[in-house]
Amino acid sequence: MKHYDYLVIGAGIMGLTTARELKSRFPHKKVALLEKESDIAMHASGRNSGVLHAGFYYTADSLKAKFTKLGNQALTQYCENQNLKINKCGKLVIAANEQELNGLQLLKQRADLNGVPLLWVDETEIKSIDPNASTYQKALFSPTTSTIDPLEVCHALKNENARNGVEFHFNTLYKGHDKDVIITNRELLQASCVINAAGLYADKIAHDYGFGTKYTIIPFKGMYLKYEKNKTDVVTNIYPVPDLRTPFLGVHFTKTVDGGIKIGPTAIPALWREHYSGMKNFNFLEFITILFYEAKLFLNHSSHFRRIASDEIKKYKKSNFISLSRKLIRKIDEEGFGEFMRPGIRAQLLNKETLELVQDFVVEGDHRSMHILNAVSPAFTCSIPFAEHVVDSVIQKQGGRLTADE
Incomplete structure (x- = not known):
């Protein structure tokens, strides 16, 4: 039976950066990554929008605010150091009417509190950034928002981890544990500490260890439409004023790393955890459980779920989806959009007691196991400092005994 000092479950962006951080601090410790798929980033991380967010949406007391700013800087530097593609095209946040100007003001206040550059721009300045953007009087411009290729980043991290001695166990599904013995579909593994970065299944693994019992994962399907006519009709990322209650x-x-254009995403409530299309990956128990909680959310209108569900389901109709994007720009060829791109599933944490869709990151555990329960957007942007936080949490639970020399 192989023994590891640290066994990380899940080879998405959080698993990869966590393994990297462990090896950086403890180069002589044995670290392994356990992944049920045949390669890394097969789910949310590999289907990510590719946007490196700046960090102005989040309240100053949140982990998201702290890690998004730091993560934007860290991943930008990582891409530059590794010669990975990055498109520093920025982002415009535009207002549709007088009321939404108040929403822009709130975002500007949060940016200032978080120490994130965010600039007021008038209509003349907007035209110099993106002539096609349409706003009411003024907008906000984020100069540090960029786009990258998420798969390229993940594979760079995989290669770095392999060079540093991290062992990968692919096609290996976590089935349970008996104290420090991890039971999989292929073999038994022994680990002094398990770090759970399993995304859509993080809550189930956490429950096995007695953590996160008041939470469950509710999946939301995110889809994009690619604009196939050209790469020039939109120059930068263009976002509406968001409803910060959701x-x-x-x-x-979104202006992609190669200069392409896409609109999205949807946030359609899914009916099982890997509900990408049709009945593929259907799981009856997941279906019943998720439907139960979605029904509770709908009936109680908790976290504005009834409105979210109603609005999002309409986006399955391509024309409805495109019409929403039309509000952000002066003109676009509606016939220039192709079909829906490969969907992703957002693993959204739900507090079963309060019926709240949890908006900040959540990590629980002890010295034997640590569980990343809520790594929702912008977790890709936040991944490097978030991984540092996870490893800090492990060391703290272990009594702060570990040093880089051990």
Whole structure:
């Protein structure tokens, strides 16, 4: 039976950066990554929008505010150091009417509190940034928002981890544990400490260890439409003023790392955890459980779920989806959009007691196991400092005994 000092479950962006951080601090410790798929980033991380967010949406006392600013800087530097593609195109947040100007003001206040550059721009300045952007009187411009290729970043992290001695166990599904013995579909593994970065299944693994019992994962399907006519009709990322009472930012234009244009995403409530299309990956128990909680959310209108569900389901109709994006720009060829791109699933944490869709990151555990329960957007942006936080939490639970020399 192989023994590891640290066994990380899940080879998405959080698992990869956590393994990297462990090896950086403790180069002589044995670290392994356990992944049920055949390669890294097969789910949310590999289907990510690719936007490196700046960090102005979040309240100053949140982990998201802290890690988004630091993560934007860290991933930008990582891409530059590794010669990975990055498109420093910025982002415009535009207002549709007088009321939404108040929303822009709130975002500006949060940016100032978080120490994030965010600039007021008038209509003349907006035209110099993106002539096609449409706003009411003024907008906000984020100069530090960029786009990257999420798969390229994840594979760079995989290669770095492999060079540093991290062992990968692919096609290996966590089935349970008996104290420090991890039971999988392939073999038994022994680990002094388990770090759970399993995304859509993080809550189930946490429950096995007695953590996160008041939480469950509710999946939301995110889809984009690619604009196939050209790469020039939109120059920068263009976002609406978001409803900050919900975890979602609304339909927007994303300028991809290769200069392409796409609109999205949806946030459609899914009916099982890997509900990407049709009946593929259908799981009856997941279906019943998720439907139960979604029904509770709908009936109680908790976290504005009834409105979210009603609005989001309409986006399955392509014309409705495109019409929402039309509000952000002066003109676009509606016939220039292709079909829906490969969907992703957002693992959104739900507090079962309060029926709240949890908006900040949540990590629970002890010296034997640590569980990343809520790593929702912008977790990709936040991944490097978030991983530092997770490792800090492990060391703290272990009594702060570990040093880089051990």
